[in-house]
Amino acid sequence: MPQMSPLLWLPLYLFFLTALMLFLVLNYFIKPFEIMNSSNPSENVNQPSWKL
Structure with missing residues (x-):
């Protein structure tokens, strides 16, 4: 909005940049959560087979 002075937009821009950087760093x-690795076949031995 051109009617607002740039001094009012500068703190908003800096706040947006710091909030974005904080969000990305966090x-x-x-x-x-950890991604479950299904490549280990020994964990699937105890599961029952539902095939008929």
Whole structure:
């Protein structure tokens, strides 16, 4: 919006950049779950077979 002075947009832009960088850094370092590796066949031995 051109009627607003750039001094009002500068803190909003800096806040957006810091919030975006904080979000990306937290998503990089915090792993909410581990991807299950299904390549190990010994874990699937105890599961019953449902095939008829």
